[in-house]
Amino acid sequence: MTDPRKAADRLVEIIGSRGEAEATVAVGRLELTRFANSFIHQNVGEEYVNVRLRVAAGGRVATVTGNRADDAALSKLAEAALVVAATQPVDEDWPGLTAPVKIAPADFSHASTNGATPAGRAAAVKAFVDAGKGLSAAGFCDTDAFETAFANSAGHRASARGSRATIDGIHQTGESAGAAHQTSNAFADLDGVAAGALAADRARRGMHAFDLKPGEYEVVLAPEPVATIAVFLDFYGLNGKAFNEGQSFVELGAAQFDEHITMIDDPMGPGALGEAYDAEGTPKQSTMLIDGGITKTVVHDRRSGRRAGAASTGHAWAMSGSLGALAGHVVVRPGTDTVDDMIAAVERGVYVATFNYCRILDPKSQVVTGLTRNGTFMIENGVITGAVTNLRFTQSFVKALGPGNVLGVGDDLRYADSEFGQGVVRAPSLRLAAWNFTGGAGG
Amino acid sequence: MFDHARAAVEAALAAGATYADARYVEARDEQIEVLNGSVEQLDRGEAAGVGVRALVGSSWGFFGTHDLSSAALKSAGSRATEIAKASAVVPGKPSPLADVPVVEAEYETPYTEAPLEVSISDKVDLLMAVTAAMQEVKEIRLARASLGAWDTHKWFVSSQGHRIHQHIVETGGGFDATALGESETHRRSYPQSFGQFETGGFEVVRRWDFLGNAPRIADEAAALLTAADCPEGEMTLILEASQLALQIHESVGHAIELDRILGWEAAFAGTSHLELAKLGTHRYGSELMNITADATLRGALGTFGFDDEGTPAQRVPIVDRGRWVGVLSGRDSAAIAGLPPGGMVRADGYARLPMVRMTNVGLLPGDSSLEEMIADTERGVFMSTNRSWSIDDKRLNFQFGCELGWEIRKGKLGRMVKNPTYTGITPKFWAQLDRLGGQDEWVHWGTPNCGKGQPMQVAHTGHSASPGRFAEVRVGVKG
Secondary structure, X not given: OOOHHHXXXXXXXXXXXXXXXXXXXXXXXXXXXXXXOOEEEEXXXXXXXXXXXXXXXXXXXXXXXXXXXXXXXXXXXXXXXXXXXXXXXXXXXXXXXXXXXXXXXEEOOOHHXXXXXXXXXHHHHHHHHHHOOOOEEEEEEEEEEEEEEEEEOOOOEEEEEEEEEEEEEEEEOOOOEEEEEEEEOOHHHOOHHHHHHHHHHHHHHOOOOEOOOOEEEEEEEOHHHHHHHHHHHHHHOOEHHHHHOOOOOOOOOOEOOOOOOOEEEOOOXXXXXXXXXXXXXXXXXXXXXXXXXXEOOOEOOXXXXXXXXXXXXXXXXXXXXXXXXXXXXXXXXXXXXOHHHHHHOOOEEEEEEEEEEEEEEEOOXXXXXXXXXXXXXXXXXXXXXXXXXXXXXXXXXXXXXXXXXXXXXXXXOEEEOOOOOOOOEEEOOEEXXXXXXXXXXXX | OHHHHHHHHHHHHHOOOOEEEEEEEEEEEEEEEXXXXXXXXXXXXXXXXXXXXXXXXXXXXXXXXXXXXXXHHHHHHHHHHHHHHHHOOOOOOXXXXXXXXXOEEEEEOOOOOOOOOOOHXXXXXXXXXXXXXXXXXXXXXXXXXXXXXXXXXXXXXXXXOOEEEEEEEEEEEEEEEEEEOOOOEEEEEEOOOOOEEEEOOOHHHHHOOHHHHHHHHHHHHHHXXXXXXOOOEEEEEEEOHHHHXXXXXXXXXXXXXXXXXXXXXXXXXXXXXXXXXXXXXXXXXXXXXXXEEEOOOOOOOOOOOEOOOOOEOOEEEEEEOOEEOOOEOOHHHHHHXXXXXXXXXXOOOOOOXXXXXXXXXXXXXXXXXXXXXXXXXXXXXXXXXXXXXXXXXXXXXEEEXXXXXXXXXXXXXXXEEEOOEEEEEHHHHHHOEEEEEOHHHOEEEEEEEEEEOOOOEEEEEEEEEOOEEEEEEEEOOOO
């Protein structure tokens, strides 16, 4: 397999004195076993090399990408970068390269993921399917084992290894479905039986659903919908570029959220999956985003940081030039309430297992529309009394978590599927005072 | 180039596959974005590799590799077969492949100006001029313009004897102006919210006249800052053609994917409200609703010569005068459903498994016009250009937001309205289609960002549409 350190070094060497160079190389193996109707129907694997080179020659900047790391391919890529850069106007906002800073080689990988086999993933899938005891299962189990390296012509070097494994799926009764999700850096941590049993239980309890009249309801949200909320706050609000552009809801230092809401980007803490530095080589570190309801910071890459008169916070990624910096290891701090406690405190409300197809209507007010899916339940007098058909909502996520609106924070922190990719958010359940359901299954 | 794919196929067969196919893909792309006169993104990418698919019994395996050495290609083939054998741990019913013609063929997108040969300086100059034109309007805080192009060669080989080379060229771009208010933002885009992309060369960009439209778009964004709220209630809704194209994409295109109907996407993208047993009898919409999936339309974004299983591109009726008559399918899904294969299976690059994707799912034109529709509307809203889109996992309950709207009163466009939204249920909504624009207003809109599958794949799809009118739609949904 390609050594990403050598490839990154070589790119910088080829550019030499002809420009400033910043190279990132990732190599790995991603394999995914997908199942539906209780059998494996798509089963795929890929060995990948992702090479990205950004050059600034006389202040003229271009980025090129490729998927080969042999010397001829790297030379071709480097020359192409210089040719493209030469066609550009001088970039007045070029923030320069990350200065050398010591980043110890990090290894977040787990042997069970690195060595995962198609047979191993199939066994995990079989456990999930069998746990449904006759229900119809669908979902996936995947493993990603990777190694990354960074080099720039300022002499900065960094490398890391990481891994991720996920099992995610639903069981279906024919009229209802229930979901379950597990993510870890260790394939050995995945428990297909437990995930399958949880999904099956939710599916069975979701039968005989009725149409709830739309309106404003108190809600208990499982970690999945909380993760979705966190992603929207992150992408559209805590993003330094969006903030610079005036499109963010963020008012730094203001108590925009309930005091029970604390959100941290924690790339190196427990459960980390493998990024010790960002796409510009800036070291990753724990970043307090929202502290006890007070919005503390937005995240920057070098460019948005320069424009804001701030330093990079280590949140550059491949698309941050266009889409802005992102916190990719978000933790919504858990509380001490059990899910049962939160449900018991609700007089009349709705429990939501998963959101679906959420899209923003306005980034500044964070009004989002979406639906519930795979488990929506009526809560009456502290107990779940039945299943509800899927509901559409139109709701400001900032308002939903606003001061006085968070009535409970769960103790059930875990990686949750936000519907925008696994391994990005760890979240607990939340109990919220009000959620605006604007339509039911029938419109 | 066929040799790379053939080596992988032979290795898969040698390892025990009963059928195998492989694609060797060479792909180049370019993305340029300018914001307020500054180049925010200038990326050029190149990728090449082989993806091989193997069938063992009723189970599939797939493996992709960037390594083109003989050893790596053989390993990829045998690895695909090994993965297929592992699939048999949780086996399904036998999965035959529908017959398709075994051909040796060539296909190339008709184009005039190779988009990656047009100088980058000229492209950046165009985008700079467009953003400068928008920034002439003082309320515009963000003026953004972008161009994108993809140039893809694919060599396909199957164990049944296919040998197909295709060269697909796709080009497009767009721009938007954003005006920022105290508590909300307003954006106007051109030609549509994600830009307009087509199969073809840089002539696509020249035809849409970005510079000539920039001042109007900026003026409209600024005007939204003081526009009235969209009215609430049930009323007549007229959709501009690009918004109707996205409506087709979400509430028809995905719903008719046979893999969704068969439950293969149940956990992620979702299923469909359609049941195969009702194919041919289910009423999808009004008599004005005639939809085809046509991969042969010149210039449309979902046009090609052959899909990624080697099936020839074709025109398939989907909805005929409101009646559901067709699906999007591949060789395996069509065989299971007992239908002819539609040639609608494509992959996002060499390293992804081909799956059912929309081609050009379009609504055939009617005989009205936007002008006539407005003149014949007592009270309603005309909405233009998508801003948000959301639909449930069965493709029934949807809500769309548009960038701007105008009230219609007594046959005339009235005041501009901001944050227009509408919501509905798919078959009920399409049953309310009562006017449809004609051939003159019919455009092959392109959607360059259709996500589906795990690992995620992005497809480029086309949706031909003209403006349409719908009766008694709920509009003005607020948060």
